[in-house]
Amino acid sequence: MKVAVYYNNHDVRIEDRPVPEPGPGEMLVQTRACGVCVADTMEWYLVPRAPLTLGHEPTGVVLKLGAGTNGFREGDRVFVHHHVPCLICEYCRQGNFTMCSTFKSTHIKPGGFAEYFLASASHVERDTLLLPDGLSFDVGTLIEPLACVIHAIRKANVRAGDRVVLIGTGAMGLMFVQALRFWGVRKLVVYEVLEWRQQKAREFGADCVLTPLEDPQAEAERARKVLGGGGADKVIVAAKDLRAMELGMRLANRGATVLFFATPQPDESIPLFPSYLFFNELQLAASYSADHLDTRTALDLLTAGAVDGEALITHRFPVEDLSEAILQTAGRQHCLKSVIQFP
Ligand SMILES: [Zn+2]
Ligand SMILES: [Zn+2]
Incomplete structure (x- = not known):
């Protein structure tokens, strides 16, 4: 499968890697779209940790379920949130889910800028959402950023x-x-x-x-x-x-x-x-990031049309052009949201 590997904003390489196998409770998702976030352009934050695979606003189709994975079927259209809380630590018990150590350390693998990604059992259980028929894969990529906005509105x-x-x-x-x-x-x-x-x-x-x-x-x-x-x-x-x-x-x-x-x-x-x-x-x-309650509210607002997702997406790119998408997102030209599309 194609995986985009980030070195810096001008240097993103496409690597060929084997498609991963979902373990017990896990889910393999065929990526259909993934939004480019301003966080994907912050070189001071990313370059010291490079090379790495970015992409935390993905939607796709469930391709394969691991043993004992419940709640979803192959072929389901889904959004997977990249961070999920443990629900039992002190932060989680206080409702500060985004401060949970598990939350900060969980990721989809290898990331949303890859043809396929794995969602862990915690991801599947806690923050994988079915996309309604009327909601496109592209607009579904806005669930995560909109959830961050909703998190901030609640914090304020x-x-x-x-x-x-x-x-x-x-x-x-x-x-x-x-x-x-x-x-x-x-x-x-x-x-x-x-x-x-x-x-x-x-x-x-x-x-x-x-x-x-x-x-x-x-x-x-x-x-x-x-x-x-x-x-x-x-x-x-x-x-x-x-x-x-x-x-x-x-x-x-x-x-x-x-x-x-x-x-x-x-x-x-x-x-x-x-x-x-x-x-x-x-x-x-x-306000930092968004939790599993915010993503559900975001999905509702996009589905109801209270937030017009289509109007926010100004650019679409294939994964080979991720560097250009990042540079567009970092620039101040007529670019709002860029989405990487997978066929
Ligand atoms: Zn983001
Ligand atoms: Zn926790």
Whole structure:
């Protein structure tokens, strides 16, 4: 089978390997599509661990079941989540499934950018979902990234009637726009610098789309006028730019929550003023990955059309062109979501 092996963003090689055999409880899936994630472009994170096979947003067809594998049949159309929790450790018992050591160490093998992959017994039991007939393999690849968005909305404790600011509208940001609408937010103000993405944010349902002013204090005053009241109840920062994170803290109302969603590099930092946090009771939150509850909600939203998956997929590539797909995803041209398709 063809397996894409990543060395760096410009160097991805196709290797030929034997198709693996599913052991007891396992499942062999023939990959049909796999999304390219911004995480697949982060060389500072990936290159030290290379060579490796990426791809954590896969859909496909169940080709073969191991002995005693229950719940699925050969030929089923499925999404498999790459990380699954143990359900019994201290983190899992507290509901922090994405902090579970098992969660962080589980992977599909060798990855979604391969013609076939193995799902372990834990994957099959806990987070393999049947795709409804109306949901394409391509749109099914959005279950994992949308689940991350839903995880963040839950971590930020977004409630119906909230006034929300969202900073950054890449593919994830545009999923936020649609999911936040589904959550019933009262007012949604979006910040974005690229014009074509601003247009997309409007199409997907943002009330107001702004280019941030140079002076953050002036921007905070403008945002208060636009939002009404003292600012946003929830701020979601979905841009990697550190200035976006600083701006996010200024746009928050007293008692509000600021959620950091994007992944900066480990040595980057921003100034923090504890006195400001104290007098304004600001809650700072962060969100990592998504759990098996989030993936189920994501599947529901995509199936119901509450999130328009088709509109987010702008590029499709064969696995041989994975490097180009990664470079498109890392760029700032008219690319939202790239999907690798397998015949
Ligand atoms: Zn991802
Ligand atoms: Zn656990």
